[in-house]
Amino acid sequence: MGSDIATGWSTLTPIPNSELKSEGEAGLKGEYFSNNIFKGEPEFTRVDSIINFVWTPKRPINDLKSDNFSVRWTGALKPTESGAYRIGLKASSFAKLFINDSLYFEFSAEYEPKTKYFDTVLENDKSYNIKIEYNNVLSDPQAHLLWAKLDEDLITPAIEAVNKADVAILFLGLSPEIEGEEMEVKLKGFDKGDRSEISLPKNQIELMKKVHATGKPTIVVLMNGSALAVNWAAENVPAILEAWYPGEFGGKAIADVLFGDYNPGGKLPVTFYKSVTDLPGFKDYNMENRTYKYFKGDPLFPFGHGLSYSNFEYSNLKIADQVTLKDAINVSVEIKNISKVAGDDVVQIYLTHLDKQEQNAIRTLVSFDRVHLAAGETKTLNYKLDAEQYAWVSSKGKKILEPGKCIAKCRR
Structure with missing residues (x-):
């Protein structure tokens, strides 16, 4: 439907x-x-x-x-x-x-x-x-x-159902039948299973807009195996749940989240871009502007993004002013659950090298930790980053420890 x-x-x-x-x-x-x-x-x-x-x-x-x-x-x-x-x-x-x-x-x-x-x-x-x-x-x-x-009116009965409902839950996305590798798929936006466009198919966008126009509260559940540019949904729909391809118990897991029986804490493992123009072409293997490490633009949803029914506040990020190349870098940060709901958050530590001789990553995730906090609870997290974690790989494939300035950031 x-x-x-x-x-x-x-x-x-x-x-x-x-x-x-x-x-x-x-x-x-x-x-x-x-x-x-x-x-x-x-x-x-x-x-x-x-x-x-x-x-x-x-x-x-x-x-x-x-x-x-x-x-x-x-x-x-x-x-x-x-x-x-x-x-x-x-x-x-x-x-x-x-x-x-x-x-x-x-x-x-x-x-x-x-x-x-x-x-x-x-x-x-x-x-x-x-x-x-x-x-x-x-x-x-x-x-x-x-x-x-074929040629069946699918939207009219869907809108009739929405008008009778209190809330509309839209399951949108793709299918393993049309996205993959070396597939016999001949559709606009797809190239043998590869994606030549990253937005939702236009007919799904049309459905989403018509459902939203009814005025009923609308939730979008995405089911897909790759990132989607859901720009209109991000601007107009109050809730988006990324379910990927969840398997046999996916329906129960989705229901648990939507009804509040489970407080989600997951984070995106990939960047969600706004447009295919943000990405290099299929035949360009240069890493410039690819992935969260090198992307210079403004993503729709960044790598590591994810919300829950809890709200968290970060403070007191601390790192040593100076270390030698043989020293571990000690990082500490405080996290507080400022909501009335117990929940999990994933604390993410990123490093940026400012004095590299070669072009390299703009940022690198060097450590992360999933933390559970009761309502109002505060925790101090400590991270010890050894040399392997702040080394970088040269164009010759060698790991290099290089003196210079480095910035640490904590993100959720």
């Missing part, structure tokens, strides 16, 4: 059993073989209500002593609604999809599961014979028969 991940990339979901038929039952007939070439009689036959399997760690055939097995599914696709659809198959190893006895595609996925799809028009008074052949030889067997209805 709301929008697709990106224009031209419909979110594929398992075809429900209400749309599949086999021998009078809902679903497809599955014939399971204990070899990967459909040899001999199947070990067993059953009707699978939906084709949405990940056979890890348990294989579909009991006592199977290898990863070699195959499954043939047959039946009919009988859509309850006419319209334009995208039909897809996601699988590991080797797979084929037949519709009305015609091979629509076959593929091999030797390193990770692959998704293939085609667009077609289906009519609700017709039956389409379907056959899937899946041959597994790998250790992560899986197969999924998927679809999406």
